[in-house]
Amino acid sequence: MKMSSKRQKSEVLFANAKLSIPGGVNSPVRAFKSVGGNPVFMERAEGAYLYDADGNSYIDYINSWGPMILGHNHPTVVEAVKLQAEKAFSFGTPTQLETEMAELVKSLVQNVELIRFVSSGTEACMSALRLARGYTGKNKFIKFEGCYHGHADPFLVKAGSGLATFDIQTVPGIPAGAAMDTLTAKYNDLEGVMALFAQYKEDIAAVIVEPVAGNMGCVLPERGFLEGLRKLCTAHHTVLIFDEVMTGFRLAAGGAQEKLNVQADLITFGKVIGGGLPVGAFGGKKEIMECLAPVGKVYQAGTLSGNPLAMAAGIATLSILKNNTFIYHQLEQTTSSLASGLKNAFSSKGIPVVINQLGSMISVFFSEHPVRNFEEAAVTDIPLFNRFFHHMLDQGIYLPPAAFESWFVSAAISDAEIEKTIQAIKTM
Numbered sequence: 001m002k003m004s005s006k007r008q009k010s011e012v013l014f015a016n017a018k019l020s021i022p023g024g025v026n027s028p029v030r031a032f033k034s035v036g037g038n039p040v041f042m043e044r045a046e047g048a049y050l051y052d053a054d055g056n057s058y059i060d061y062i063n064s065w066g067p068m069i070l071g072h073n074h075p076t077v078v079e080a081v082k083l084q085a086e087k088a089f090s091f092g093t094p095t096q097l098e099t100e101m102a103e104l105v106k107s108l109v110q111n112v113e114l115i116r117f118v119s120s121g122t123e124a125c126m127s128a129l130r131l132a133r134g135y136t137g138k139n140k141f142i143k144f145e146g147c148y149h150g151h152a153d154p155f156l157v158k159a160g161s162g163l164a165t166f167d168i169q170t171v172p173g174i175p176a177g178a179a180m181d182t183l184t185a186k187y188n189d190l191e192g193v194m195a196l197f198a199q200y201k202e203d204i205a206a207v208i209v210e211p212v213a214g215n216m217g218c219v220l221p222e223r224g225f226l227e228g229l230r231k232l233c234t235a236h237h238t239v240l241i242f243d244e245v246m247t248g249f250r251l252a253a254g255g256a257q258e259k260l261n262v263q264a265d266l267i268t269f270g271k272v273i274g275g276g277l278p279v280g281a282f283g284g285k286k287e288i289m290e291c292l293a294p295v296g297k298v299y300q301a302g303t304l305s306g307n308p309l310a311m312a313a314g315i316a317t318l319s320i321l322k323n324n325t326f327i328y329h330q331l332e333q334t335t336s337s338l339a340s341g342l343k344n345a346f347s348s349k350g351i352p353v354v355i356n357q358l359g360s361m362i363s364v365f366f367s368e369h370p371v372r373n374f375e376e377a378a379v380t381d382i383p384l385f386n387r388f389f390h391h392m393l394d395q396g397i398y399l400p401p402a403a404f405e406s407w408f409v410s411a412a413i414s415d416a417e418i419e420k421t422i423q424a425i426k427t428m
């Protein structure tokens with residue numbers, strides 16, 4: 001790699017990491033396996049910028065894969081975490097912070113009558129599925145190709161980004177039985193879903209969907225798709241789960257439900273909800289949520305669930321978003337100008353590009369054709385994306401290191417960073 005001399009410390013740190021950690025990373029997509037080259041080791045971050053071990057700076061378009069919607073080191077969030085750190089890290093008892101956080105989420109998100117906190121999006125989705133099965137007494141569920149719902153066994157079927165990046169079709173270690181009740185349909189293909197309902201009428205416990213998909217790149221729901229799922233679920237006594245781990249508190253304070261005006265029965269959260277600390281959550285209708293232990297018999301638990309430090313970061317982050325909803329307007333504007341700037345820059349180079357964007361989620365597909373589902377994302381020009389990625393990295397712009405990932409814009413990114421990003425394309 002031509003610029004690797006700029007990142008010598010990262011090279012050494014990666015070599016060392018590989019001696020103790022599989023592939024040198026604790027989550028596969030952090031490795032640069034798909035784009036080639038070696039990952040950059042970060043040391044600190046501030047606002048819109050990341051700083052690596054060699055002291056290079058980068059405009060950050062990953063924002064920890066979504067959580068840092070306010071940018072890095074927002075002073076109010078930092079202060080809240082410091083204050084809590086001085087009181088206690090963890091009790092394993094209930095705290096007022098959890099109720100405060102629950103009330104805050106309820107005040108922002110429709111259809112959340114009760115909510116339970118966990119420590120990751122994976123846990124949230126896994127628990128929501130178990131709950132939907134326990135509530136309905138049915139086993140099967142429908143998910144969409146290219147949607148990711150964490151790495152619990154039943155979900156790792158046609159599961160988008162991470163797996164697509166590494167071309168993993170079936171996952172060793174998952175017994176056939178664990179995925180036996182997983183039905184898959186194409187994103188935006190309502191007729192495919194109707195066919196599954198016709199075939200498995202009384203057996204479908206849940207439909208789980210990313211209301212705006214972010215794990216096959218950003219793919220938007222077409223008009224009528226989510227509304228159609230809502231109707232089918234209501235008609236079949238099936239729980240509609242919106243996986244808002246990515247979209248929650250990002251597309252709007254009320255997430256995709258608010259932005260797109262469609263109602264879910266259960267909603268899962270992660271990423272933004274913890275403001276960078278490990279928080280996940282699932283919530284929904286009281287009647288369903290009360291099936292959870294200790295009220296009901298659907299067991300679910302967590303030693304560090306509702307952890308005070310994590311709640312402090314979450315409360316601070318969500319409060320800022322709640323009290324400054326113009327942030328969403330600003331994010332939308334910044335990201336739209338990024339989208340049009342990217343489009344113009346590539347057009348003037350004669351490179352066909354499709355840019356999918358909603359709010360502060362955006363992705364660039366090198367293709368002449370619209371991208372509405374995983375199949376269409378998969379046939380875009382991946383080698384060109386990889387070249388684009390490395391060019392931008394060398395220009396100090398940090399994009400997700402895989403074509404099948406959404407970028408996440410933060411409120412710390414201003415017109416100056418957008419301009420610098422667009423300019424960087426000209427030398428590609």
Ligand SMILES: *Cc1c(COP(=O)(O)O)cnc(C)c1O
Nearest residue numbers: 120121122148149150245246270
């Ligand atoms: C990131 C993500 C998850 C998994 O969350 P983790 O915190 O990584 O376990 C689940 N669903 C969606 C839509 C996600 O984007």
